[in-house]
Amino acid sequence: MSNQALTRKIAFIGGGQMAEALIGGLLAAQLCRPDQLWATDPVPARLEHLKQRYGIQVGGQNREATLWAEVVVLAVKPQTLDSVLKEIGPGLKDRLAVSVIAGAPIARIAAGCGGATRIIRTMPNQPSAVREGMTAVAAGAGVAEDDVACVRRMFESIGKVVPVEERLMDAVTGLSGSGPAYVFLAIEALSDGGVKMGLSRETATLLAAQTVLGAARMVLETGQHPARLKDQVTSPGGTTIAGLHQLEQGGLRAALINAVEAAAKRSQELGR
Numbered sequence: 001m002s003n004q005a006l007t008r009k010i011a012f013i014g015g016g017q018m019a020e021a022l023i024g025g026l027l028a029a030q031l032c033r034p035d036q037l038w039a040t041d042p043v044p045a046r047l048e049h050l051k052q053r054y055g056i057q058v059g060g061q062n063r064e065a066t067l068w069a070e071v072v073v074l075a076v077k078p079q080t081l082d083s084v085l086k087e088i089g090p091g092l093k094d095r096l097a098v099s100v101i102a103g104a105p106i107a108r109i110a111a112g113c114g115g116a117t118r119i120i121r122t123m124p125n126q127p128s129a130v131r132e133g134m135t136a137v138a139a140g141a142g143v144a145e146d147d148v149a150c151v152r153r154m155f156e157s158i159g160k161v162v163p164v165e166e167r168l169m170d171a172v173t174g175l176s177g178s179g180p181a182y183v184f185l186a187i188e189a190l191s192d193g194g195v196k197m198g199l200s201r202e203t204a205t206l207l208a209a210q211t212v213l214g215a216a217r218m219v220l221e222t223g224q225h226p227a228r229l230k231d232q233v234t235s236p237g238g239t240t241i242a243g244l245h246q247l248e249q250g251g252l253r254a255a256l257i258n259a260v261e262a263a264a265k266r267s268q269e270l271g272r
């Protein structure tokens with residue numbers, strides 16, 4: 001992969017959490033200079049924060065930022081997309097639009113800008129803020145290879161990237177998009193268990209979080225099936241099987257499967 005900096009100017013329509021994660025990643029990886037980035041937002045405090053912290057251009061003018069840029073990242077909430085497209089849709093023609101918006105199909109974005117735009121739909125996730133994100137990418141019709149390569153490099157600055165067919169984006173949203181929240185819940189609950197058994201909250205949360213991080217790295221770095229790794233921790237008649245039995249009785253597997261399914265269905269609903 002090339003380690004050359006990106007030359008395109010990038011506008012962020014919406015300067016919230018997800019835009020900030022990407023801005024931070026692009027600058028930390030030295031993929032862009034601050035003067036290549038412009039974020040818009042109606043909230044002055046957000047603009048001030050982004051300007052102070054990253055030295056990028058900021059302003060409230062979505063249309064001007066769109067016309068200035070070569071790549072336009074749509075980073076508003078799903079409910080704001082239609083009004084933003086009314087404003088900037090015509091300006092998106094001849095530009096590359098990159099959406100991070102949950103549930104927003106490429107066809108809906110294309111319809112909001114007269115159909116002629118190159119559009120890449122992505123689904124990143126919150127750990128992008130610490131460069132351990134997971135982003136799925138689907139390109140619309142007419143998107144050039146160098147557009148896909150550019151977006152891939154942008155999101156690689158905040159974690160891992162995987163291409164998927166657009167029809168699978170709702171599934172991705174239900175798993176890795178919303179997934180950090182499921183894992184936070186699990187970490188909090190594991191920490192509660194430690195506190196119940198006498199550990200301080202601080203120690204219990206450290207043990208829980210590092211255990212989740214370590215287990216995830218084992219899966220990624222060994223390439224072994226998680227069930228096999230689980231078996232390796234589980235001694236006959238030992239402690240782990242006693243804990244696992246409780247999780248099976250509590251329906252943890254079904255609860256996680258149901259969570260992914262429910263979030264994916266909600267993503268489908270948001271797209272209608």
Ligand SMILES: NC(=O)C1=CN([C@@H]2O[C@H](COP(=O)(O)OP(=O)(O)OC[C@H]3O[C@@H](n4cnc5c(N)ncnc54)[C@H](O)[C@@H]3O)[C@@H](O)[C@H]2O)C=CC1
Pocket residue numbers: 013014015016017018019040041042043046062075076077078080083084100101102123124125126177
């Ligand atoms: N937070 C997360 O973990 C993830 C979020 N997403 C998607 O990213 C998108 C943004 O989410 P967050 O960054 O979490 O939300 P956020 O609320 O932090 O950011 C959205 C920003 O858009 C601004 N905004 C509102 N109306 C605007 C307008 N007319 N023009 C320009 N900006 C406007 C808001 O003031 C806000 O700062 C959402 O569509 C969400 O589905 C995707 C993956 C993960």
Ligand SMILES: O=C(O)[C@@H]1CCC=N1
Pocket residue numbers: 102173177178
């Ligand atoms: O909850 C949401 O709608 C967004 C999309 C993925 C993560 N958060």
